[in-house]
Amino acid sequence: xxxxxxxxxxxxxxxxxxxxxxxxxxxxxxxxxxxxxxxxxxxxxxxxxxxxxxxxxxxxxxxxxxxxxxxxxxxxxxxxxxxxxxxxxxxxxxxxxxxxxxxxxxxxxxxxxxxxxxxxxxxxxxxxxxxxxxxxxxxxxxxxxxxxxxxxxxxxxxxxxxxxxxxxxxxxxxxxxxxxxxxxxxxxxxxxxxxxxxxxxxxxxxxxxxxxxxxxxxxxxxxxxxxxxx
Amino acid sequence: xxxxxxxxxxxxxxxxxxxxxxxxxxxxxxxxxxxxxxxxxxxxxxxxxxxxxxxxxxxxxxxxxxxxxxxxxxxxxxxxxxxxxxxxxxxxxxxxxxxxxxxxx
Numbered sequence: 001x002x003x004x005x006x007x008x009x010x011x012x013x014x015x016x017x018x019x020x021x022x023x024x025x026x027x028x029x030x031x032x033x034x035x036x037x038x039x040x041x042x043x044x045x046x047x048x049x050x051x052x053x054x055x056x057x058x059x060x061x062x063x064x065x066x067x068x069x070x071x072x073x074x075x076x077x078x079x080x081x082x083x084x085x086x087x088x089x090x091x092x093x094x095x096x097x098x099x100x101x102x103x104x105x106x107x108x109x110x111x112x113x114x115x116x117x118x119x120x121x122x123x124x125x126x127x128x129x130x131x132x133x134x135x136x137x138x139x140x141x142x143x144x145x146x147x148x149x150x151x152x153x154x155x156x157x158x159x160x161x162x163x164x165x166x167x168x169x170x171x172x173x174x175x176x177x178x179x180x181x182x183x184x185x186x187x188x189x190x191x192x193x194x195x196x197x198x199x200x201x202x203x204x205x206x207x208x209x210x211x212x213x214x215x216x217x218x219x220x221x222x223x224x225x226x227x228x229x230x
Numbered sequence: 231x232x233x234x235x236x237x238x239x240x241x242x243x244x245x246x247x248x249x250x251x252x253x254x255x256x257x258x259x260x261x262x263x264x265x266x267x268x269x270x271x272x273x274x275x276x277x278x279x280x281x282x283x284x285x286x287x288x289x290x291x292x293x294x295x296x297x298x299x300x301x302x303x304x305x306x307x308x309x310x311x312x313x314x315x316x317x318x319x320x321x322x323x324x325x326x327x328x329x330x331x332x333x334x335x
Contacts, residue, residue, distance in 0.1 A: 020317050027320070037234065044235075048242035057280070058241050062234045071237050075244035077276045082245070083269035086252030087261055093253065104249050162328035165302055168284035169323035172306045173316050174277045180311070182274075191275030195282040204286045211282075215275050216268070223267055 006126045009119055010133035017110040018141040025145020026152065027166050028055055033153025034160045035063050042150040046143045050106055053174070054078050055146075056167040070209060077212050085112040092116075096128040103131050111138045190218040294335045302327035 029042040037059075045055050054075055061071050085107055092115070093103055107115075115131050122130055179188060198211040231239075252261075285303075289295045306323030313319070 023317055024320070027324075041234070045238055048238050049245055050242075051245050053280070054241055054245060058237060061241070062237050065233065066237065068236060068240050071240045072244050075241045076248070077272060078280065079245050079248050080269055080276065081273040082248040083252055083265065084273075086249055087256060087266065087269065090253055090256060100253075104253055105246060107249055159328075159332055162298075162331040163324065165299075165327035166320055166324045168281065168299075168303070169306045169320040169327075170316075171277055171280040171284060172303055172323065173310045173319045175274075175281055176307050176310045176319075177314075177316075178274045178277065185274075187271040187274040188278045191278035192282060194275075195279040199282060199286055207286070208283060211279055215272075215279060219268065219271050219275060220264075222271075223264075 003129070006122070006129050007133055009122060010130050010137065013114055013119060014111075014134045014137050017114065017138055020110070021138060021141035022145035022148075024052060024170075025142045025147075026149035027163075028052070029146040029149020029151070030153045030160070031056070031149075031163055031166060032059055032146075033150045034163060035059055037062070037150075038154065039147045039150030042146040043143065046139075046146045050139060050142065051079055051082075051108060052142070053167075053170060056170065060167075073209065073212055077215070081109070082107065085109075085116075088116060092127070093131070096131060099128050099132040103135055106135045106139045108138060108142075111135050114138075186222055187219060190222060191215050194218055298327055298330040298335055301330060 025046070028046075029039060032042050032045070033039070045058060049055050049058060057074060057078060058071070060066075061074065066074075086104070089103075089107065089112070093100055096103055103115075111134060114134050118127060118130060175188065179185065194214040195207070195211040198207040198214060201207070202210055285299055287295075288299050302323050305326045306319050309322045310316075310319040
């Protein structure tokens with residue numbers, strides 16, 4: 001297959017993701033700017049972290065003066081799902097050669113949803129290049145959006161009070177989506193109730209760490225009770 | 231290094247660790263069942279945790295400190311059930327919240 005047509009396939013498949021990443025990236029850059037960190041910080045975070053929800057949370061961690069241990073554990077739990085993506089892509093990425101390190105480093109949620117179902121007309125030998133283009137176009141859109149948002153924040157002057165609800169809304173849509181896509185709500189309920197309990201017991205400042213421990217504990221107990229069928 | 235840069239570096243390193251670990255550890259051998267189980271159930275639990283985390287400042291002292299959050303959250307959920315569009319629900323819920331806290335309450 002010609003290089004151009006591989007590019008066209010990649011672009012067609014990932015265009016919706018790119019549009020979403022630019023819009024959400026702008027929101028991220030704007031929010032970061034309102035907390036006093038300009039477009040260069042947005043660039044740094046979108047390159048070094050490159051995980052949407054974690055970057056939004058990192059704004060809170062930075063401005064709230066969180067400790068490094070809290071930051072590490074929060075990232076561990078919030079991004080644990082990436083283990084799952086990696087596990088399912090070990091086979092597909094085995095033959096990816098020089099693209100492989102980049103493909104793994106930049107395997108975001110939406111990129112995963114595309115690379116785990118490559119188009120049928122794609123030849124086997126073109127797959128690594130296709131994976132690479134999809135991954136690169138996605139990250140480029142996210143970086144572009146977040147830098148643009150940071151720059152816009154300098155130019156646009158409007159009342160941003162309440163803009164931080166974007167993060168809440170992001171997680172609410174994810175929870176709603178997961179809730180609608182499964183009948184087994186045990187994990188979601190464990191997360192919700194354990195965190196609510198810790199918020200009431202420990203107060204609004206320091207409940208995240210105990211909540212994370214309680215969630216992992218609860219999930220392990222749940223697994224034992226169900227019998228280790230999974 | 232500033233506190234902000236340290237946080238970014240830690241978040242980046244842990245994220246990369248999680249992305250590279252399966253390729254480094256389980257390319258050739260079986261995944262331990264408990265790892266497969268946790269990576270399957272943690273996403274739902276953690277996202278629910280983060281919703282509570284984001285709404286941690288909510289208190290029931292006066293309607294001003296919970297009603298905007300409740301309305302904007304409902305708008306986010308209902309619009310998502312209706313259109314299944316992440317962007318629409320995030321923008322809709324956020325604009326709704328901004329209007330409520332800036333103009334109404």
